[in-house]
Amino acid sequence: xxxxxxxxxxxxxxxxxxxxxxxxxxxxxxxxxxxxxxxxxxxxxxxxxxxxxxxxxxxxxxxxxxxxxxxxxxxxxxxxxxxxxxxxxxxxxxxxxxxxxxxxxxxxxxxxxxxxxxxxxxxxxxxxxxxxxxxxxxxxxxxxxxxxxxxxxxxxxxxxxxxxxxxxxxxxxxxxxxxxxxxxxxxxxxxxxxxxxxxxxxxxxxxxxxxxxxxxxxxxxxxxxxxxxxxxxxxxxxxxxxxxxxxxxxxxxxxxxxxxxxxxxxxxxxxxxxxxxxxxxxxxxxxxxxxxxxxxxxxxxxxxxxxxxxxxxxxxxxxxxxxxxxxxxxxxxxxxxxxxxxxxxxxxxxxxxxxxxxxxxxxxxxxxxxxxxxxxxxxxxxxxxxxxxxxxxxxx
Amino acid sequence: xxxxxxxxxxxxxxxxxxxxxxxxxxxxxxxxxxxxxxxxxxxxxxxxxxxxxxxxxxxxxxxxxxxxxxxxxxxxxxxxxxxxxxxxxxxxxxxxxxxxxxxxxxxxxxxxxxxxxxxxxxxxxxxxxxxxxxxxxxxxxxxxxxxxxxxxxxxxxxxxxxxxxxxxxxxxxxxxxxxxxxxxxxxxxxxxxxxxxxxxxxxxxxxxxxxxxxxxxxxxxxxxxxxxxxxxxxxxxxxxxxxxxxxxxxxxxxxxxxxxxxxxxxxxxxxxxxxxxxxxxxxxxxxxxxxxxxxxxxxxxxxxxxxxxxxxxxxxxxxxxxxxxxxxxxxxxxxxxxxxxxxxxxxxxxxxxxxxxxxxxxxxxxxxxxxxxxxxxxxxxxxxxxxxxxxxxxxx
Numbered sequence: 001x002x003x004x005x006x007x008x009x010x011x012x013x014x015x016x017x018x019x020x021x022x023x024x025x026x027x028x029x030x031x032x033x034x035x036x037x038x039x040x041x042x043x044x045x046x047x048x049x050x051x052x053x054x055x056x057x058x059x060x061x062x063x064x065x066x067x068x069x070x071x072x073x074x075x076x077x078x079x080x081x082x083x084x085x086x087x088x089x090x091x092x093x094x095x096x097x098x099x100x101x102x103x104x105x106x107x108x109x110x111x112x113x114x115x116x117x118x119x120x121x122x123x124x125x126x127x128x129x130x131x132x133x134x135x136x137x138x139x140x141x142x143x144x145x146x147x148x149x150x151x152x153x154x155x156x157x158x159x160x161x162x163x164x165x166x167x168x169x170x171x172x173x174x175x176x177x178x179x180x181x182x183x184x185x186x187x188x189x190x191x192x193x194x195x196x197x198x199x200x201x202x203x204x205x206x207x208x209x210x211x212x213x214x215x216x217x218x219x220x221x222x223x224x225x226x227x228x229x230x231x232x233x234x235x236x237x238x239x240x241x242x243x244x245x246x247x248x249x250x251x252x253x254x255x256x257x258x259x260x261x262x263x264x265x266x267x268x269x270x271x272x273x274x275x276x277x278x279x280x281x282x283x284x285x286x287x288x289x290x291x292x293x294x295x296x297x298x299x300x301x302x303x304x305x306x307x308x309x310x311x312x313x314x315x316x317x318x319x320x321x322x323x324x325x326x327x328x329x330x331x332x333x334x335x336x337x338x339x340x341x342x343x344x345x346x347x348x349x350x351x352x353x354x355x356x357x358x359x360x361x362x363x364x365x366x367x368x369x370x371x372x373x374x375x376x377x378x379x380x381x382x383x384x385x386x387x388x389x390x391x392x393x394x395x396x
Numbered sequence: 397x398x399x400x401x402x403x404x405x406x407x408x409x410x411x412x413x414x415x416x417x418x419x420x421x422x423x424x425x426x427x428x429x430x431x432x433x434x435x436x437x438x439x440x441x442x443x444x445x446x447x448x449x450x451x452x453x454x455x456x457x458x459x460x461x462x463x464x465x466x467x468x469x470x471x472x473x474x475x476x477x478x479x480x481x482x483x484x485x486x487x488x489x490x491x492x493x494x495x496x497x498x499x500x501x502x503x504x505x506x507x508x509x510x511x512x513x514x515x516x517x518x519x520x521x522x523x524x525x526x527x528x529x530x531x532x533x534x535x536x537x538x539x540x541x542x543x544x545x546x547x548x549x550x551x552x553x554x555x556x557x558x559x560x561x562x563x564x565x566x567x568x569x570x571x572x573x574x575x576x577x578x579x580x581x582x583x584x585x586x587x588x589x590x591x592x593x594x595x596x597x598x599x600x601x602x603x604x605x606x607x608x609x610x611x612x613x614x615x616x617x618x619x620x621x622x623x624x625x626x627x628x629x630x631x632x633x634x635x636x637x638x639x640x641x642x643x644x645x646x647x648x649x650x651x652x653x654x655x656x657x658x659x660x661x662x663x664x665x666x667x668x669x670x671x672x673x674x675x676x677x678x679x680x681x682x683x684x685x686x687x688x689x690x691x692x693x694x695x696x697x698x699x700x701x702x703x704x705x706x707x708x709x710x711x712x713x714x715x716x717x718x719x720x721x722x723x724x725x726x727x728x729x730x731x732x733x734x735x736x737x738x739x740x741x742x743x744x745x746x747x748x749x750x751x752x753x754x755x756x757x758x759x760x761x762x763x764x765x766x767x768x769x770x771x772x773x774x775x776x777x778x779x780x781x782x783x784x785x786x787x788x789x790x791x792x
Contacts, residue, residue, distance in 0.1 A: 003453055003454055003457045004631060004634055004635065004641065005631075006454050006457060006458070007457070007458075007461065007627040007628070007630050007631040007641065008627070008628070008631045008635075010458070010624070010627045011624045011625075011627035011628040011631065014620060014621075014623065014624040014627070015621065015624045018617060018620050018621065018624075022617075054450075054451070055450070055451060055454045057399055058399055058402050058451045061399045061402060061403070062402070062403075062406070062672070065403065220670060221414060221418075223671060224410060224414050224670070224671055225410075225411065225414065227410065227671060227672070228406070228407045228410040228411045228414075229407075231403040231404070231406045231407035231410070232403070232404070232407040234403050235400060235401075235403040235404045235407065238400055239400065239404075245400065245403065268667055268671060271664055271667045271668065272667065272668055272671055272672065274616060274620070275619060275620055275623060275664060275668055276458070276623070276668065
């Protein structure tokens with residue numbers, strides 16, 4: 001591609017993404033949904049102003065690494081420890097129920113297959129996309145309702161975060177199976193080896209960064225070396241351990257998340273993300289989704305996918321919360337709080353595309369799920385909290 | 397290029413650029429010099445860890461657009477008006493003396509040629525590289541000496557900025573000559589047409605931005621749409637007017653420089669620049685400079701280039717200042733203040749490389765000039781101000 005043409009494409013992508021992002025927000029849908037739709041419109045599906053290219057793919061790659069690094073940075077380890085046990089149990093059922101239901105859904109549409117076959121992995125991948133809760137919308141809703149600090153709010157938040165971690169491990173294992181030399185033990189061992197290395201290396205890196213950060217607080221060097229580490233860890237994860245590169249970026253973020261300046265790093269990453277890399281990443285998802293390849297089966301599948309995606313989280317997490325001692329309506333709040341999907345679902349889907357485990361057409365289903373869940377969750381949570389008897393308001 | 401390999405290369409570029417940038421600063425040399433040397437070391441010249449690629453070229457392109465957009469944003473139009481006339485005259489001689497001397501220097505080395513020949517344009521290009529003063533180091537030195545606000549300081553600063561503008565116009569015209577359909581009148585007309593359009597469009601765009609900025613101060617949308625406009629204007633300038641794309645980016649910055657939030661935009665651009673795009677741009681200059689192609693002629697040429705570059709500014713600007721009524725030692729300060737070169741010289745050189753008007757080997761000369769001038773200017777200015785009789789201290 002001509003370097004000059006890059007400038008034209010970027011100008012179009014940035015303006016379109018921002019415009020449709022704002023439009024989406026006006027319609028109470030998440031901004032990312034608008035950015036993806038912008039990509040659909042300017043791409044080969046419709047106006048053909050921008051074509052997918054190697055250059056844009058590279059930029060999108062940097063974008064997703066920055067997003068996952070930021071997600072890791074925003075992890076609050078001490079909060080996780082507090083609500084730990086209950087949240088972990090809820091998170092586990094919140095991962096495995098949708099994983100199972102999604103897999104079964106795909107098989108119900110396209111036929112049941114034996115373990116190890118191509119279709120089996122594609123089915124499991126559909127389940128994998130359903131695993132990760134997007135905590136951001138839930139957090140925002142709970143904050144608006146003034147319920148973020150209660151025990152219930154903390155549990156939902158912690159569960160959503162742990163759920164991300166487990167989701168990423170599931171993705172790592174599932175993608176690992178697809179590699180040419182895949183054997184179950186090998187994949188599991190390499191994944192374990194990566195996390196073991198990450199813990200050891202992470203503690204050392206954290207200490208070095210902490211020492212440097214105390215010596216020079218708010219220096220530019222911290223975010224600069226931080227992002228370089230995220231790039232390096234992503235590369236090493238994928239190249240030498242067969243672990244998804246985004247896992248490496250996420251781990252890099254978690255390593256630095258307890259740093260005093262972690263918010264400072266997050267800010268700088270955020271600015272890099274929202275100006276150029278974020279719009280390119282989300283638009284390029286739209287660019288890759290060619291609506292001309294959609295057929296009725298996929299449309300029906302998408303609707304079923306949304307229903308299964310929402311219900312499996314509500315039922316999985318809600319029932320577990322009930323068993324753990326929450327009252328019925330509070331258990332329902334946990335379930336609803338856990339059902340939002342966002343960036344991570346998209347990122348997982350995009351990894352599937354790259355690993356040839358997902359057809360581009362299925363992005364429609366993922367985008368639909370994100371839009372529906374992001375609109376539904378705030379409405380449902382508000383309604384559920386409104387029903388609380390007054391004396392209970394403010395408590396878990 | 398494999399998208400995964402991009403991550404490896406970026407990690408290396410960012411760490412190397414930061415490390416050598418800091419090292420350069422420790423040695424009182426400008427940070428960019430360190431970043432270029434980092435590129436030399438990791439590139440084909442030495443360790444071959446990173447190879448020049450289309451992807452990196454695209455990233456570097458975005459980097460240079462952001463740099464020039466920021467340079468435009470930092471223009472202070474009301475300051476320019478104040479010290480206007482004197483500064484403009486100094487700037488003009490400060491552009492045309494080095495332009496002439498640089499051209500003659502090249503011809504002295506490689507033979508005199510008729511106007512219109514290949515060698516003639518290459519000679520003029522060497523002169524063009526020498527035109528733009530880098531205001532940043534001079535400003536920093538004057539600020540440290542507490543002399544930035546005096547009349548002399550303001551004159552130097554304004555002259556350096558006007559000098560940038562004239563330098564960019566010269567570049568535009570010179571590059572225009574090289575286009576296949578180049579005729580002098582055509583190039584000048586198209587350049588004029590671009591600036592006319594830029595002024596008309598600029599006023600409209602500025603009004604729209606100002607209205608929006610007053611309505612929503614400090615919104616993210618301003619820098620986002622701003623950078624999109626910079627990309628668009630760069631594309632239009634190059635594609636439809638044959639004007640260098642960086643001129644478009646610079647003009648986009650100037651259009652927004654009087655905005656209340658111009659500093660806010662600059663900040664956001666700066667963060668985007670220093671974390672990823674800046675290091676990639678400066679390193680990629682080093683990557684493209686293969687020291688193995690250097691020979692003795694080029695080394696001698698580089699030394700002469702540095703001498704001519706420094707002296708032509710000191711003499712050109714200094715004499716003009718003397719004629720305009722400044723005392724001898726103050727005129728010398730103006731001359732020394734104007735002799736620093738920086739990013740813009742590199743950017744001009746890189747454009748020459750792209751337009752096939754400059755061999756990569758000449759980067760050595762440019763880099764040497766930047767390093768020498770950036771070290772010499774602060775030392776000379778300090779010495780000159782120290783010689784001031786005490787009663788004059790603090791005055792112009």
